[in-house]
Amino acid sequence: MLEFKLPSLGADMDEGTLVQWQIKPGDVVKRGDVVAVVDTSKAAIDVESWIAGTVQELLVQAGDKIPVGTVMALLAEPGEAVATTAAADAEAVKEIPAEAAKKGASKGASKKSSVNGPKPAKTTGETPTLRRKISPAARRRAEELGVKLEQLEGSGPQGAITLADVNAALAAASEKRDARPVKAAAVPDPARDRRADMRRTIAAAMARSKREIPHYYLGQSIPLDAAMTWLETCNAQRPLTERVLLAALLLKVVALAARKYPELNGFYREDRFEPGPGVHLGVAISLRGGGLIAPALHDCDSRPLGELMQGLSDLVRRARSGSLRSSEVADPTLTVTNLGEQSVAEVYGVIYPPQVALVGFGGISEQVIADKGAIRVAPVLHISLSADHRVSDGHRGALFLAHIAALLQDPARLGREAA
Amino acid sequence: MNAEELRALILTELARIAPEIEAANLDPQAALHAQVDLDSMDWLNFLIALHQHVGVDIPEADYARLGSLNAIHDYLWQKINTSG
Numbered sequence: 001m002l003e004f005k006l007p008s009l010g011a012d013m014d015e016g017t018l019v020q021w022q023i024k025p026g027d028v029v030k031r032g033d034v035v036a037v038v039d040t041s042k043a044a045i046d047v048e049s050w051i052a053g054t055v056q057e058l059l060v061q062a063g064d065k066i067p068v069g070t071v072m073a074l075l076a077e078p079g080e081a082v083a084t085t086a087a088a089d090a091e092a093v094k095e096i097p098a099e100a101a102k103k104g105a106s107k108g109a110s111k112k113s114s115v116n117g118p119k120p121a122k123t124t125g126e127t128p129t130l131r132r133k134i135s136p137a138a139r140r141r142a143e144e145l146g147v148k149l150e151q152l153e154g155s156g157p158q159g160a161i162t163l164a165d166v167n168a169a170l171a172a173a174s175e176k177r178d179a180r181p182v183k184a185a186a187v188p189d190p191a192r193d194r195r196a197d198m199r200r201t202i203a204a205a206m207a208r209s210k211r212e213i214p215h216y217y218l219g220q221s222i223p224l225d226a227a228m229t230w231l232e233t234c235n236a237q238r239p240l241t242e243r244v245l246l247a248a249l250l251l252k253v254v255a256l257a258a259r260k261y262p263e264l265n266g267f268y269r270e271d272r273f274e275p276g277p278g279v280h281l282g283v284a285i286s287l288r289g290g291g292l293i294a295p296a297l298h299d300c301d302s303r304p305l306g307e308l309m310q311g312l313s314d315l316v317r318r319a320r321s322g323s324l325r326s327s328e329v330a331d332p333t334l335t336v337t338n339l340g341e342q343s344v345a346e347v348y349g350v351i352y353p354p355q356v357a358l359v360g361f362g363g364i365s366e367q368v369i370a371d372k373g374a375i376r377v378a379p380v381l382h383i384s385l386s387a388d389h390r391v392s393d394g395h396r397g398a399l400f401l402a403h404i405a406a407l408l409q410d411p412a413r414l415g416r417e418a419a
Numbered sequence: 420m421n422a423e424e425l426r427a428l429i430l431t432e433l434a435r436i437a438p439e440i441e442a443a444n445l446d447p448q449a450a451l452h453a454q455v456d457l458d459s460m461d462w463l464n465f466l467i468a469l470h471q472h473v474g475v476d477i478p479e480a481d482y483a484r485l486g487s488l489n490a491i492h493d494y495l496w497q498k499i500n501t502s503g
Contacts, residue, residue: 235479240470243479245459288439288456316460341458 041197198291214389225378230411248309255300261400264357282332296332356388432468447488
């Protein structure tokens with residue numbers, strides 16, 4: 001029997017509330033399948049399975065708040081006989097929840113938070129009846145508006161509730177409301193609560209960073225004419241739907257440099273540095289309505305630029321619609337923030353623990369450049385590095401930035417290494 | 420598609436990217452970027468959506484001609500009608 005535990009949802013998210021199971025007993029689950037939707041202070045996350053097997057039993061119910069590491073479900077290993085009889089189920093319930101509850105208790109003891117241990121599943125052998133298929137964006141919207149899911153008709157595939165259904169329900173409700181005198185709303189505003197939660201989460205991570213991490217900062221201005229010309233030429237040959245943004249090219253270049261200087265890519269945990277298992281850049285994405293999330297774009301160093309752009313586009317869309325996957329929030333190895341589009345000149349960021357560095361892109365401005373005895377006017381980009389002095393020194397940090405600068409000024413090399 | 424439908428399409432797709440906007444409060448003559456918070460990703464997604472509806476290619480070199488809602492409308496309208 002395999003235990004499916006709530007996986008890490010990022011260093012600053014150590015508990016979550018189960019919103020909905022996406023599996024039921026008897027389902028066959030592959031590694032990477034989305035098995036549940038779990039709400040955290042930052043976003044609703046599609047939790048992926050990291051094990052494969054047949055679902056035996058669900059131990060946690062929608063609405064339960066559980067810490068990372070809680071056993072959420074039991075899966076039979078491939079080949080293992082699935083207990084289907086009521087007797088076998090009853091036995092499983094007797095044994096496993098006791099053990100699971102013990103684990104939950106020991107976790108709970110080290111924390112003050114009022115976390116429920118996994119409940120002995122009352123629903124053993126039954127199919128949960130409250131499962132409604134609903135898109136994450138629709139669920140979020142419904143929550144924000146206080147629309148009850150039971151009242152909604154789903155028009156999506158297999159009766160799934162879509163954003164349009166929620167909006168239609170809202171429109172219908174407001175028509176009714178218009179006919180009545182409006183009461184002053186004293187109900188709590190879930191959207192505002194989430195903003196407050198997110199603010200607290202960011203505050204905790206950033207305060208910890210400034211308390212624990214001895215930052216050092218480096219900055220450099222890089223002429224960007226060569227890189228922009230190269231990108232324009234590439235894009236002129238691509239259809240609109242495959243156009244590559246400068247933001248994607250910059251991520252690519254940072255990833256190549258991070259591979260070369262691995263002490264900037266990874267985690268500082270228990271007084272030592274662990275190099276990242278790959279270059280998974282955390283992309284700082286500002287959310288409409290405020291707040292920030294930095295999910296991982298996986299394997300930025302090895303994926304071709306076009307594919308990276310598609311991945312970035314998809315990641316931004318899902319971050320804003322609230323359907324990130326657990327592997328994306330869990331494991332960025334180096335964060336990149338890009339504030340250039342807001343026309344700031346420079347940004348020196350705060351490292352996101354337990355990461356050990358952060359790269360910041362400022363704005364692009366036209367400047368006069370003296371180069372090899374000649375003068376020209378070119379777009380110039382400011383790039384910064386904030387890094388953890390426990391892990392790296394300024395000299396290595398400077399080489400890292402110099403490598404980025406060299407790549408961006410040598411289109412032939414960019415073409416070879418990025419595309 | 421007539422000119423009015425094209426105008427409605429532009430506003431619908433813009434609202435899909437930036438749900439916080441109130442179409443009625445936008446000045447169609449004024450710079451769009453000054454009125455709506457659009458980053459380069461939002462902008463590209465907006466153009467892709469328009470492209471998929473009207474089938475018109477929008478090269479990067481033409482971005483400078485797409486400063487306001489009216490300019491976007493006129494640009495697309497002209498391209499739709501010249502491409503046949």
